[in-house]
Amino acid sequence: MKQTAYSFPVIGIIHSCFKEKFGIPRQPGLAPLAKAQLELLSPYNDPAAVEGLEKVSHLWVQFVFHANEWGGWKPKVRPPRLGGNQSVGVFATRSPNRPSPIGLSVVKLDSIEAQHGKVILHLSGVDLLDGTPVLDIKPYVPYVDQVSEAVNLIAADAPNTIDVVVPEYLQGICTEYQLRTEIPPFAIDYTNFATRPQACLPRT
Amino acid sequence: MKQTAYSFPVIGIIHSCFKEKFGIPRQPGLAPLAKAQLELLSPYNDPAAVEGLEKVSHLWVQFVFHANEWGGWKPKVRPPRLGGNQSVGVFATRSPNRPSPIGLSVVKLDSIEAQHGKVILHLSGVDLLDGTPVLDIKPYVPYVDQVSEAVNLIAADAPNTIDVVVPEYLQGICTEYQLRTEIPPFAIDYTNFATRPQACLPRT
Numbered sequence: 339m340k341q342t343a344y345s346f347p348v349i350g351i352i353h354s355c356f357k358e359k360f361g362i363p364r365q366p367g368l369a370p371l372a373k374a375q376l377e378l379l380s381p382y383n384d385p386a387a388v389e390g391l392e393k394v395s396h397l398w399v400q401f402v403f404h405a406n407e408w409g410g411w412k413p414k415v416r417p418p419r420l421g422g423n424q425s426v427g428v429f430a431t432r433s434p435n436r437p438s439p440i441g442l443s444v445v446k447l448d449s450i451e452a453q454h455g456k457v458i459l460h461l462s463g464v465d466l467l468d469g470t471p472v473l474d475i476k477p478y479v480p481y482v483d484q485v486s487e488a489v490n491l492i493a494a495d496a497p498n499t500i501d502v503v504v505p506e507y508l509q510g511i512c513t514e515y516q517l518r519t520e521i522p523p524f525a526i527d528y529t530n531f532a533t534r535p536q537a538c539l540p541r542t
Numbered sequence: 543m544k545q546t547a548y549s550f551p552v553i554g555i556i557h558s559c560f561k562e563k564f565g566i567p568r569q570p571g572l573a574p575l576a577k578a579q580l581e582l583l584s585p586y587n588d589p590a591a592v593e594g595l596e597k598v599s600h601l602w603v604q605f606v607f608h609a610n611e612w613g614g615w616k617p618k619v620r621p622p623r624l625g626g627n628q629s630v631g632v633f634a635t636r637s638p639n640r641p642s643p644i645g646l647s648v649v650k651l652d653s654i655e656a657q658h659g660k661v662i663l664h665l666s667g668v669d670l671l672d673g674t675p676v677l678d679i680k681p682y683v684p685y686v687d688q689v690s691e692a693v694n695l696i697a698a699d700a701p702n703t704i705d706v707v708v709p710e711y712l713q714g715i716c717t718e719y720q721l722r723t724e725i726p727p728f729a730i731d732y733t734n735f736a737t738r739p740q741a742c743l744p745r746t
Contacts, residue, residue, distance in 0.1 A: 341675065344606050345549040346642035365686040382641055386617035390634035393695035400604070400644055402548050413590035429679050430594035437586055438550035438677040440604055442646070444689055471545065473642040475633050478692045481700045482569040485648055488682045491597035496685045 349382040350459075352401070352470035357519040359405055363465045364418065365432070366443040368496060374445075374466050376459040376475070385452035388459070392450060396478035397461070401441045402471045403434035411437050419493055430492060441470075444478055553586040554663075556605070556674035561723040563609055567669045568622065569636070570647040572700060578649075578668040580676060582661040589656035592663070596654060600682035601663070605645045606675045607638035615641050623697055634696060645674075648682055 354374040356362045363369045376399065378387070391397075414425040415433040428436050443465055451458040459475070558578040560566045567573045580603065582591070595601075618629040619637040632640050647669055655662040663679070 340555075341552065341608075343549050343551045344675065344677070345547050346644060347547045348545065349641050351544070365683065367686055367689070384617040387631045388633050389618065389631035390696055391631060394634060395691070395693040396689050398646060400642070400646070404545075413588040414593065427591045427593035427595060429592050430598060430681055432680055432683065436678060437553050438604070440550060440644070440678050442602060442604070442680060444687060444692075471548065473548070474640060474644050476636055476646060477634055477694055477696065478689060479569065479636065479694050479697050480689070480692045481697070482571055483648060484688045484690065484692070485571070485600050485682060485684070486688065487599070488648075488684045488688070489597075489599040490681055490683050492594055492681065493683050493685070 346473050347382075348379060348402075348471040349474065350376050350378045350472040352376055352399075352464075352466045352468065352472060354464060354466050354468040354470070356464075356466065357468045359467060362467060364497065366445050366465045367463045368465070370446075370463045372462065372464050373448075374461045374464040376461055376472060378457040378459075383455065383457040385457055388450055388452065388457055391447065391459070391477065394447060394477040396444055397447050397459070398474075398476040398478060398483075399441075399443045399445055399461075399466065399472055400474040400476070401443070401466065402473060403439040403441050404469070404471055405467055406434045406439055408435065409439070411435050417492075419497070426492065440473065441466075444483075550677045551586075552583060552606075552675040553678065554580050554582045554676040556580055556603075556668075556670045556672065556676060558668060558670050558672040558674070560668075560670065561672045563671060566671060568701065570649050570669045571667045572669070574650075574667045576666065576668050577652075578665045578670050580663040580665055580679070582663075587659065587661040589661055592654055592656065592661055595651065595663070595681065598651060598681040600648055601651050601665070602678075602680040602682060602687075603645075603647050603649055603665075603670065603676055604678040604680070605647070605670065606677060607640075607643035607645050608673070608675055609671055610638045610643055612639065613643070615639050621696075623701070630696065644677065645670075648687075 352374050355372060363372065411428060413428060415428050415431055415435060416422050416425045417431045417433060445461040446463045448460040448462050451460065556578050559576060567576065615632060617632060619632050619635055619639060620626050620629050621635045621637060624630065649665040650667045652664040652666050655664065
């Protein structure tokens with residue numbers, strides 16, 4: 339009898355600027371300034387385990403789509419990318435509603451903090467919800483992972499950005515949102531805002 | 543109390559030309575002609591679940607390193623890439639000996655076979671052991687997954703190939719190996735053989 343399921347430990351947790359699913363970029367890299375910290379959990383928080391990572395610019399993060407309340411899957415999904423009214427096989431998409439809800443994101447590794455018993459990887463370009471459990475991290479290996487001849491006709495290009503001018507009074511609503519979601523005060527560049535946030539950075 | 547582990551179903555199984563760990567390419571894409579079939583298992587073998595995949599040239603396969611007999615992990619590993627005598631943090635490598643032994647390979651999707659209650663994806667460029675349990679498949683999305691600015695100084699380039707001239711009498715040993723491992727007879731191009739197999743194709 340073959341094993342029909344496998345269990346994996348949570349090696350780390352994401353501390354992210356995205357406190358709600360709403361507003362998270364659909365893919366990593368779309369909001370290059372979106373920051374997160376990946377904190378390794380005991381017993382995986384051994385500084386030796388990340389030795390050499392400073393030679394690597396980008397990481398694969400394999401994580402759990404933990405905020406998928408439904409938790410089930412259907413053979414066909416309606417990805418937002420296709421306007422939400424066209425259905426396609428779940429395995430042809432990156433939808434979180436999949437049999438094994440394991441997410442895969444490539445993110446930029448900005449720096450590594452290993453002190454006082456903590457190991458924290460500082461990431462940017464994330465599309466990761468705050469509190470996301472991480473199963474594994476791997477170095478991006480360009481000569482393997484950059485498949486120059488790859489074609490994907492379902493999602494051929496990055497979604498368009500739309501320049502949005504945000505009236506000053508709306509900043510109050512943003513502040514209310516920040517307070518409600520307990521995000522530290524933001525410094526948002528309203529002069530270059532888009533339908534997807536370009537940045538969510540603590541004000542310095 | 544946070545959940546410390548997650549369980550995922552096996553959605554498919556790999557039927558591969560690689561019947562033993564020995565000789566498997568270190569990464570996908572290194573042996574472009576190495577073939578495998580990914581057979582979806584019930585209840586995931588619904589043709590609807592792969593609809594649209596024909597628009598995608600490459601797939602991410604997330605799989606279990608099931609033949610890792612030890613099953614443990616250590617903070618530092620000695621990857622063959624570094625000659626086996628230099629150690630580096632496990633998270634800076636793609637070593638199978640990791641806390642969550644989930645493998646990640648990008649492979650070429652040659653064709654999709656969906657008939658008689660079976661759904662089989664024909665793959666090439668694989669580095670996957672026969673019998674590998676598959677947890678998830680995702681489409682390669684070039685605009686996200688091709689990170690042109692990525693740098694990895696541990697594994698900067700593909701390993702060198704070495705031209706090897708194989709004497710005719712050695713073909714007998716190869717045949718014996720094929721019989722022992724129950725691989726169908728091979729057509730190996732001995733004129734362009736390398737230390738890693740360029741091909742392992744059933745003879746047509």
